[in-house]
Amino acid sequence: MRLNVTALAAATLTLAGCTLDYNITMTPNGGTLHRETTVSSEIEPLEISELTDAFGSPTQSKSPQGVNSSKTTLTFQGDGLGHDWGNGFGGRGNWEMIDSPIGTAHCFLECLGGDTHIADDLLALQDGIDAVDSLIRRQLREAFQGDKLLPKMLTLLRQRIVPDAKDLGMMAWALMFAQQALPPESRKGGDSNRMQEELEERVREGAIAFLWQREWITTDEAALLSADPDAMNDLANKILARALGMDMKGDWHSRFSAFQEQFDDAFPKDFDKEIIRAFTKAVGEHSRLAVAWAATTQFFTSRDVNFRLNADSKPAMTNGRWNQSLKAVEWELSTAPLAVGITAPPLCWSAIWAEPNATAQDSILGHVGVKGEDLAKFCLAWNTSGPKQRKAVQDVLNSFARARSGADEIKPEAADLLGECMRIMMP
Known part of the structure; x- marks a missing residue:
């Protein structure tokens, strides 16, 4: 990884990019479920540990990724899952058959993030940022020993970057929560993307307010950004050079370029891993926060999470999507499942099938009159x-x-x- 100066000002976002896959397939087997969880081996060690605790050690395999490359995956198997089981992502699942006098229901339920202690996690986030700050300070002292810019860099970190990063972390959490709460079609930029566009506009407005009121940018620069947000690409180096107290007269670009090259060379290629280790150690038992940090600071790494519940027929009720060709109910996520509750609101997926008792209903009604959603609700009410x-x-x-x-x-x-x-x- 090349940790450049702009990345430091943006709270050390990791720039390595890839797609991490999570594929969960569930197949009913009478009163229980078989669950197969296949994930990219590059997911966070904490995630692998949680899955191993729930389902045992995985099998490892390679799948084609490109012409001359392959992706290593880990597969976890879970058999005999019935009433109330851990899903390996810090959540709970349930599969049960409910008998009633007029029919039977099969009910699937899976929830994530409902027991996240978000207030404690957000406090621990501050400790994690402090740990990352200490790590960066140590690296700067080693690389810039004797350099006249070192005191200015350390002061900038202590007085401006770290305090602002803590506030920015809280704001980013609220933003991620709001973005993940949008309907999926809005997030994907489909026909119903008005809410997504409005959210992005509010983010741009908020960024200008943040930078201007904290005096990272001048009044004139704030006005420019309000008209042309893309101008930030041209202003970034100027903003940081000014914050470091560089002489902005004459050819300041050359001076800043020389500094940036020295700064880039100061950090090893795997420094992003050191950052994650330092953060994880600082937050201690807040494992979900550590996964959320990794998920959000790996700026160009996306997560493709697909849940599939195989079935012979379309459910009477579900908040998932029925795929007729695959004969399955599907759900999806774009964040690490273990981080739900921090990077996204808690969620609860459900699917219910209802099978009428034809003999009983015929004796009561003379025909099968209670079915589908009505029968599902009857069975669930009977069960409670x-x-x-x-x-x-x-x-x-x-x-x-x-x-x-x-x-x-x-x-x-x-x-x-x-x-x-x-x-x-x-x-």
Whole structure:
């Protein structure tokens, strides 16, 4: 890695870029699930450790990535997953079959990030930034020993860059939260990208306010950036040279270029890994924060997270996307799953299938009238009801059955039956 001067001012963003894949495939097997989790071997060690704790040691393999390259992947297997299991990403999953008097439901649930202690994590973030600051200071002292710019660099770090980085970290967290809360089609720039465009505009406005009010840029430069945000590319070196107290008269570009070359050479190629190690050690038990830091500071590294739940039929209810050709429900993420709750709002994925009990419904209604979403909701309500509620519901079902088979041949409506039962179970 070449850690240049501009990167330091931007809180040491890691510039190495690639795509890290997370592919999770789940296949029902009666009352349990088989789960296969395949991930890029380059994901954070903390992520691999969490997956190993949940599913045991992985198998390693190579898959083609390009003409002359391949990608190493790790695959974790989980069998017999039923009621309430750890998903290897700090979350919980559940797969269960729910029997009721009029049908059966199969319910899948997986949640991430709901138990993140975000207040503590954001406080620990400050400690992590301090640790990175100490590491950079040590490296600068070694590389610039005796240089007249060294005191200015250390002062700039202590008085401006680090305090601003701490504030920027909090702002960045709020921004990531907001961006991840947008509908997926908005984030991808599709037809419904108005919210994404508005968010990006607010970010540009916020960046100008941040830089101007903290005196990184002049009034004239703030006005320029408000009209042409791309001008930042041309202003970046000037801003940092001025902050370092360089003589801005004459050919300051040459002086700054010489300094930048010396600065680049001061940091080893793997300095980004040292930064992550220092941050991880400082935040201690806040493992999700460490993963979130790595995920967000690796600026050009993207994460492609795909969850797939195989099924024979489309679910009655789901917040996922049904893929008819693959016969699967799909969900996706663009952040490290272990970092959800910090880099993105907590999430809960669900899919519910409902299978009517034709014999029971025929005796009650004379036909199968409660199915699909209505049956799914009935089964879920039945599952959370107590003995008294269940007895009352059974009495209602029996009364409908007696009415249908009586001398008057009453033909009960499914909506009436469902409404009366749901009022008992969900008062």
